[in-house]
Amino acid sequence: DKPVVGLVMKSLANDFFKNMLEGAEAHAKKRGDYELKAIGMQNETDFESQLNGVENFITQGVDAIVIAPADSRAMVAPLKKAMDAGITVVNFDVSLDEQAKKDAGIDLAFVGPDNRGGAKMVGQALAKALGEGGKVVILEGNPGADNAAQRKLGFEDAIAAGKLDLLDSRTAHWETEEANSVFSTMLTAHPDIQGVMAANDSMAIGVIKALDAAGRSDIKVVGFDNVSAVAPFLKDGKLLATVDQFGSQMAADAIDKALEVVAGGPKLEGWITTNIELVTKDNVK
Amino acid sequence: MPGMSMKLVLRDAGIGIALLLLIVFFSLSTEHFLTPNNISNILTQITINLILAIGMTFVILIGGIDLSVGSMLAFCAVVAGTVLTIPDFSVFQAVGLATLAALGTGVACGFLNGWISAFWGLPSFIVTLGMLNIARGAALQVTDARTIYSFPPSFNAFGSQMVFGVPVVFLIALALVAVAWFVLSKTVFGRLLYGIGNNEEAVRLAGHSLMFYKVAAFTIAGALVGIAAMVYMARLNIASPIIGIGFELNAIAAVIIGGTSLSGGRGTVIGTLLGACIIGVLANGLILFGLSDFMRQMITGVVIILAVIIDKYRERITAA
Amino acid sequence: MPGMSMKLVLRDAGIGIALLLLIVFFSLSTEHFLTPNNISNILTQITINLILAIGMTFVILIGGIDLSVGSMLAFCAVVAGTVLTIPDFSVFQAVGLATLAALGTGVACGFLNGWISAFWGLPSFIVTLGMLNIARGAALQVTDARTIYSFPPSFNAFGSQMVFGVPVVFLIALALVAVAWFVLSKTVFGRLLYGIGNNEEAVRLAGHSLMFYKVAAFTIAGALVGIAAMVYMARLNIASPIIGIGFELNAIAAVIIGGTSLSGGRGTVIGTLLGACIIGVLANGLILFGLSDFMRQMITGVVIILAVIIDKYRERITAA
Amino acid sequence: MTHPDSGALHQAAAAEATRVPILDLHDVRKRFGGTVALNGVTLSVAPGEVHGLIGENGAGKSTLIKILCGIVKPDSGAIRLSGEAYEPQAPRDAKARGLQVVHQEFNLLPFLSVAENIFIEHLPRNLFGVVKRKDMNVGARSALDAIGLKDIDVSWPVERLGIAHRQLVEVARALMTDSRVLILDEPTATLTSRETDRLFTIINDLRSRGVSVIFVSHHLDEIFRICDRVTVLRNGETVFSRPIGETSHDQLVRAMVGQQLQKEMASEAISSAGKETVLSLVNFRHAQSPHVDGISLDLHKGEILGIAGLVGSGRTELLRAIFAAEQPLSGTRLRNGKPAPFRSPREAIQAGIGFMTEDRKEEGLIMTMPIAANVTLASLSSVSRVGLIDSKLENAMTEQLGADLKLKYGGPSRHAATLSGGNQQKVVLAKWLARNPQVLLLDEPTRGVDVGAKAEIYALIRRLAEKGLALLVVSSELPELMTLCDRIMVMSQHRIVGELARADFSEEKILTYAYQGERRHAGH
Ligand SMILES: Nc1ncnc2c1ncn2[C@@H]1O[C@H](COP(=O)(O)OP(=O)(O)OP(=O)(O)O)[C@@H](O)[C@H]1O
Ligand SMILES: Nc1ncnc2c1ncn2[C@@H]1O[C@H](COP(=O)(O)OP(=O)(O)OP(=O)(O)O)[C@@H](O)[C@H]1O
Ligand SMILES: [Mg+2]
Ligand SMILES: [Mg+2]
Numbered sequence A: 001d002k003p004v005v006g007l008v009m010k011s012l013a014n015d016f017f018k019n020m021l022e023g024a025e026a027h028a029k030k031r032g033d034y035e036l037k038a039i040g041m042q043n044e045t046d047f048e049s050q051l052n053g054v055e056n057f058i059t060q061g062v063d064a065i066v067i068a069p070a071d072s073r074a075m076v077a078p079l080k081k082a083m084d085a086g087i088t089v090v091n092f093d094v095s096l097d098e099q100a101k102k103d104a105g106i107d108l109a110f111v112g113p114d115n116r117g118g119a120k121m122v123g124q125a126l127a128k129a130l131g132e133g134g135k136v137v138i139l140e141g142n143p144g145a146d147n148a149a150q151r152k153l154g155f156e157d158a159i160a161a162g163k164l165d166l167l168d169s170r171t172a173h174w175e176t177e178e179a180n181s182v183f184s185t186m187l188t189a190h191p192d193i194q195g196v197m198a199a200n201d202s203m204a205i206g207v208i209k210a211l212d213a214a215g216r217s218d219i220k221v222v223g224f225d226n227v228s229a230v231a232p233f234l235k236d237g238k239l240l241a242t243v244d245q246f247g248s249q250m251a252a253d254a255i256d257k258a259l260e261v262v263a264g265g266p267k268l269e270g271w272i273t274t275n276i277e278l279v280t281k282d283n284v285k
Numbered sequence B, C: 001m002p003g004m005s006m007k008l009v010l011r012d013a014g015i016g017i018a019l020l021l022l023i024v025f026f027s028l029s030t031e032h033f034l035t036p037n038n039i040s041n042i043l044t045q046i047t048i049n050l051i052l053a054i055g056m057t058f059v060i061l062i063g064g065i066d067l068s069v070g071s072m073l074a075f076c077a078v079v080a081g082t083v084l085t086i087p088d089f090s091v092f093q094a095v096g097l098a099t100l101a102a103l104g105t106g107v108a109c110g111f112l113n114g115w116i117s118a119f120w121g122l123p124s125f126i127v128t129l130g131m132l133n134i135a136r137g138a139a140l141q142v143t144d145a146r147t148i149y150s151f152p153p154s155f156n157a158f159g160s161q162m163v164f165g166v167p168v169v170f171l172i173a174l175a176l177v178a179v180a181w182f183v184l185s186k187t188v189f190g191r192l193l194y195g196i197g198n199n200e201e202a203v204r205l206a207g208h209s210l211m212f213y214k215v216a217a218f219t220i221a222g223a224l225v226g227i228a229a230m231v232y233m234a235r236l237n238i239a240s241p242i243i244g245i246g247f248e249l250n251a252i253a254a255v256i257i258g259g260t261s262l263s264g265g266r267g268t269v270i271g272t273l274l275g276a277c278i279i280g281v282l283a284n285g286l287i288l289f290g291l292s293d294f295m296r297q298m299i300t301g302v303v304i305i306l307a308v309i310i311d312k313y314r315e316r317i318t319a320a
Numbered sequence D: 001m002t003h004p005d006s007g008a009l010h011q012a013a014a015a016e017a018t019r020v021p022i023l024d025l026h027d028v029r030k031r032f033g034g035t036v037a038l039n040g041v042t043l044s045v046a047p048g049e050v051h052g053l054i055g056e057n058g059a060g061k062s063t064l065i066k067i068l069c070g071i072v073k074p075d076s077g078a079i080r081l082s083g084e085a086y087e088p089q090a091p092r093d094a095k096a097r098g099l100q101v102v103h104q105e106f107n108l109l110p111f112l113s114v115a116e117n118i119f120i121e122h123l124p125r126n127l128f129g130v131v132k133r134k135d136m137n138v139g140a141r142s143a144l145d146a147i148g149l150k151d152i153d154v155s156w157p158v159e160r161l162g163i164a165h166r167q168l169v170e171v172a173r174a175l176m177t178d179s180r181v182l183i184l185d186e187p188t189a190t191l192t193s194r195e196t197d198r199l200f201t202i203i204n205d206l207r208s209r210g211v212s213v214i215f216v217s218h219h220l221d222e223i224f225r226i227c228d229r230v231t232v233l234r235n236g237e238t239v240f241s242r243p244i245g246e247t248s249h250d251q252l253v254r255a256m257v258g259q260q261l262q263k264e265m266a267s268e269a270i271s272s273a274g275k276e277t278v279l280s281l282v283n284f285r286h287a288q289s290p291h292v293d294g295i296s297l298d299l300h301k302g303e304i305l306g307i308a309g310l311v312g313s314g315r316t317e318l319l320r321a322i323f324a325a326e327q328p329l330s331g332t333r334l335r336n337g338k339p340a341p342f343r344s345p346r347e348a349i350q351a352g353i354g355f356m357t358e359d360r361k362e363e364g365l366i367m368t369m370p371i372a373a374n375v376t377l378a379s380l381s382s383v384s385r386v387g388l389i390d391s392k393l394e395n396a397m398t399e400q401l402g403a404d405l406k407l408k409y410g411g412p413s414r415h416a417a418t419l420s421g422g423n424q425q426k427v428v429l430a431k432w433l434a435r436n437p438q439v440l441l442l443d444e445p446t447r448g449v450d451v452g453a454k455a456e457i458y459a460l461i462r463r464l465a466e467k468g469l470a471l472l473v474v475s476s477e478l479p480e481l482m483t484l485c486d487r488i489m490v491m492s493q494h495r496i497v498g499e500l501a502r503a504d505f506s507e508e509k510i511l512t513y514a515y516q517g518e519r520r521h522a523g524h
Helices: A015-031 A047-060 A076-084 A098-104 A115-130 A146-162 A176-189 A201-214 A228-235 A247-262 B002-013 B016-029 B036-061 B069-084 B091-120 B124-143 B153-159 B168-186 B188-198 B200-205 B210-236 B247-257 B269-288 B293-319 C002-013 C016-029 C036-061 C069-084 C091-120 C124-143 C153-159 C168-186 C188-198 C200-205 C210-236 C247-257 C269-289 C293-319 D007-017 D061-068 D091-096 D114-118 D133-146 D163-176 D193-208 D220-226 D249-257 D315-322 D345-350 D360-364 D371-375 D391-404 D421-433 D451-466 D478-484 D507-523
Strands: A004-008 A035-039 A064-067 A088-092 A110-112 A135-140 A165-171 A195-198 A220-222 A241-244 A271-273 A277-280 D023-032 D035-045 D050-055 D076-081 D099-102 D181-185 D212-216 D229-234 D237-243 D277-285 D295-300 D304-309 D330-335 D353-356 D439-443 D470-474 D487-492 D495-501
Touching (some): A004 A015, A004 A047, A004 A247, A047 A064, A047 C036, A047 C210, A047 C269, A064 A247, A076 A088, A076 A098, A088 A247, A110 A247, A115 A195, A115 A220, A115 A277, A135 A146, A135 A176, A135 A201, A146 A165, A176 A201, A176 B036, A176 B210, A176 B269, A195 A201, A201 A220, A201 B210, A228 A241, B016 B269, B016 B293, B036 B069, B036 B188, B036 B210, B036 B247, B036 B269, B069 B091, B069 B124, B069 B247, B091 B124, B091 B210, B124 C247, B124 C293, B153 B210, B168 B188, B168 B210, B168 B269, B188 B210, B188 D371, B200 B210, B200 D360, B247 B269, B247 C124, B293 C091, B293 C124, C016 C269, C016 C293, C036 C069, C036 C247, C036 C269, C069 C124, C069 C247, C091 C210, C153 C210, C168 C269, C188 C200, C188 C210, C247 C269, C247 C293, C269 C293, D023 D061, D035 D076, D035 D229, D050 D061, D061 D099, D061 D181, D061 D212, D091 D099, D099 D163, D114 D133, D114 D163, D133 D163, D163 D181, D163 D193, D193 D220, D220 D249, D229 D249, D249 D451, D277 D315, D277 D470, D304 D315, D304 D507, D315 D353, D315 D439, D345 D353, D353 D421, D360 D421, D371 D391, D371 D421, D391 D421, D421 D451, D451 D470, D451 D478, D487 D507, D495 D507
Parallel strands (some): A004 A035, A064 A088, A110 A271, A135 A165, A135 A195, D035 D237, D050 D212, D050 D229, D099 D181, D181 D212, D304 D470, D304 D487, D353 D439, D439 D470
Antiparallel strands (some): A241 A277, D023 D076, D229 D237, D277 D295, D487 D495
């Protein structure tokens, strides 16, 4: 009968992974030659439930596990266990840590976007708009989250490349309300802010609302993820740019790759990059 | 006699002293803290927590607790958000109906919380922990995890309206504090809530229905969640099923820092107001002070403890 | 007389009935639930929550609460993880020292929780809420938000070791349950903890030092967090400063579902074991059952409430 | 039932009193905010002496005791124990120096077993700190046997016990440790004469072993029966301290209240009982009752019906069931001849019934709320308009009832917890009087109330009965029932075993009935 694919994602209570799941489900329906089982986790840092999910999949004897790891290191050991059980494993969205893979003695390809590159891309869009010496602040994602760290590095790359002046960098834990509060306060401390780099669009929305409330239309904001709620802001210029990672496609691509291997295809290797795209007023849908 | 009245002032001031110390400290140590702009920022930032904490005060006064306010906030918001984005209504109709929807959802959830715990005699901790999961799941289910946005601009404008530099939403919260204070300290209803928190059995044997008052306290908390959800939407112009995570802890913290006893029967909503101010001032001031995120988190913990220690110290002095 | 003993069995079984119903339901409705593999999965998955819940039982029995266990878990883990990755030690030394470090950190934080609340007479809710922030901030600060990894392979292997299909870490937790049960029900120390939860003043009037017992309860909870941190590290092979968020609610839920009164003085650690099992079985079974995540969250909430309702219903029946 | 003859012991005590007093208080003072609780107490207790401490409600007896055991610190004054300065900082210090106390309010651990409660100070343990449960249970059993509490199991949680049993458990606990001074704050307030007799046997035994006992009671006959010496406090001052042989009942009363008391109690009461039945029970079976046929009785308008019985005979249960505080198992309750199937106290109250419970701390008062709030708790609608409390009205009502009941209090806004025990009891009574009920159920109405106030309360009850109020009074004090009631029913083992009309009242008859049921039960 049909091969079973276990899809392990992060929090499904999140537009990004929700889109991803829907993409995967549509894909499963379209192909029709495999069975999809998907799980998510309770929240961003709930490593346990991903671990439990992988263990449950091993118990159920799925043919392939396609995983967006919650932590680039924690998931290495359970995935090794899955591989030892003869399950095909594909890693997507967030790359497992190279060193950790080496230590565990596994070799696993990565299908996914370049978070750091994407952040640099959107950061440079801001740098271009501000010019050299532009004063910016960063709103970081959850401290300790791999993609948050990658995006922060990407922003810093852009700051270095564009010779921007970084005034402050703080976390708002990916959240709109917290971003709103934290940013209003940052704006009080640094009234001369010219640009804001938010590590996701939810926080960018919080920033935009804070700017509205303060009556400041001179400050430029960039985000990340291209969630549908920012489309109006891109159109009216309140959001300068964001990055689309095509999440709905990403899981489907990874599943395709996994099924190829299950069907007897060659082992995957290296980094199979997926598309990212800068979204601005010009190309927003 | 002057010593006596001094003591009374101190007692009433209570946690106010800790708040004052914080304000003085941040005024002296940071440049922007006492600017009108920043003050109105702080007031805006306090608002939602304060509204939730008012409702929480009712629940804690009867010896209960409500862990579900964060999830309920999300649920109320997405229900109201759905109504608000129905295209056929005028702004006026849409906002009116959305407010009713938010209140209705909050009241329904709060009622369930109260009814289940009172009827079955279950600890409200567990019942509202259940509701925490149910309301969050429901919010995700009805929206399919998507954010609702593009509310009427005039609704959004209301969220950042100021009157003499004071945010209108904060004035609403303040009005709610006043109403809650009146209800709790002047009415029969409030008196009996305190009574239940102190000695349930005595109140029951005096011929009052515990069921009614318990359900009422949770329902009031639910209604206030509905109001908080509307304020959230007006401020941020979105309604998402994942908002409000962890808000319950902040609301409970405001109530308890404000001197209300977790075992019920003692406390005031004025204390809750001060408690919410402490939390808000601390969050704002520490950022202005320029501490790193991690240090800020540690110091927040330390100051929360210090604030209640100061309150305790004051109590010891006035008792002596 | 047979009716009588039946009643006693029912009383002791308590929440066990709810657990049994859940197990029967999932066995019948899903394919994989009762497989040896899945059972050992469930047991592994329960372990950490169970260890934390044991400590929480001590704290709740004296009428306290500990909101800081999740943050403390992270703090203990990163401290122990740092020790564990010091290159110069042998595996044996490293694991030994790391265990000491985890225990020491947990004990120190727990002691502080207990001492501050007992000495100043502060509600433990607020003190441990402070500690929640302090420990999390400290964990982030010492690691600069980085994950610590690459522990000795043999340490990691230990985390997934099985004995007759039962995970070793679960056996450790079970041993801790046994010790805690013994301490609480058989020793003078344990009985006085119950006594304090019943009526603090009476215990004080009987000439005992409340301070000692309160501090001890929180310190024990801290030590158990240290053990849980080691288990976490052995299982996931990492130590991250952001682990354990929200674990306190799960631990408290296990204790209360297990029949311990949130106001103290009543409950057993066996109940806690059953409560942790309910939470674990539910999480596992609902995934196998194939419900969508959102439905699963809602059902989790409903079942938590139902479980305590069943317990209450049983109580009413046996009381009659 | 022979009262232990203590004549010989008196002489021994008198001889010892000339030696160093074991406890010596000089000019001890204490004030709480504006209230002066102790205003110069001087007291001296000799070794092996039973020292009676009496005074009106609020005279300062309990405060004095709290000072002695380290709960409250005195403002000034000197205390010496065996000649050495004594300043206890905590209850532990007092215990270490050999003082044991049974407090007026209970301090038990409701969910722990009776045995654990008795041994809470020193749980028997082995080397590893493990409780020696067998030893503990055996020890507790014999401790309970010693004070005559045979019918309860030491492994029961205390929450299952009635209030009198709880009191006895407290006494048993205090007796567990050898002490030099044993202080008993109104231990007999909830006991029937059987238990009181046993307690006195124990006190005599302690006295013969050289232990000093401070005994607080509002029952002067008890003071004369057991004490070697008596000290009277009035308004926080020692006004009188004398060997028992050199004083008289009247003298003590005069010293306590500062004037001659009217002989209210002895005055021959005229029954105002009417024909109209306001409350009747038909085969009414309360929750703990083992008898299918239940209890049947009629209560008439203006009647004062007493219910006597031994501790645990089911009197409290009966009142609770009438009031629907607990649902009865079967039977009918009629109010003015019509069936009244109340489902909750609320409905009982609406039908004009009031119920003053025996346990003021757990069921009667809201300790941390103002006195006024407690007084109006059951009649909030009459002090409020459209749900708003009229605090002027509320205070007026409180002051009015406070005056009627001779309440000694700091002001209507003070917390109930600041009142002395007897005054707390009056507040509970005031709560029900404020409602003007037609039927009032009273469970141990004068528990801890002093003689003067008791007379006032009796007079008040009589006046209310004359106005048509029907009262059902449960009391463990037979003289109280005999003074007050028009009719007395005797309960034993959850059923009515006898009824006496006023003309036939005598302690002997009542006790015969009460014990009769007991014997029959034992015979099974
Ligand atoms: N904590 C307190 N705060 C304020 N006043 C108090 C407090 N404790 C006692 N008092 C007051 O001190 C006085 C003495 O009270 P105490 O309890 O010693 O009386 P008592 O002689 O034991 O009376 P009773 O016979 O009614 O038990 C009373 O007026 C009482 O109201
Ligand atoms: N929940 C319970 N479980 C078991 N026995 C109980 C319970 N409640 C009361 N009893 C027992 O029922 C009997 C009747 O108690 P009740 O309190 O009515 O007696 P009483 O005559 O009023 O005596 P007291 O002077 O103790 O108040 C007592 O022996 C008591 O221990
Ligand atoms: Mg007293
Ligand atoms: Mg009774």
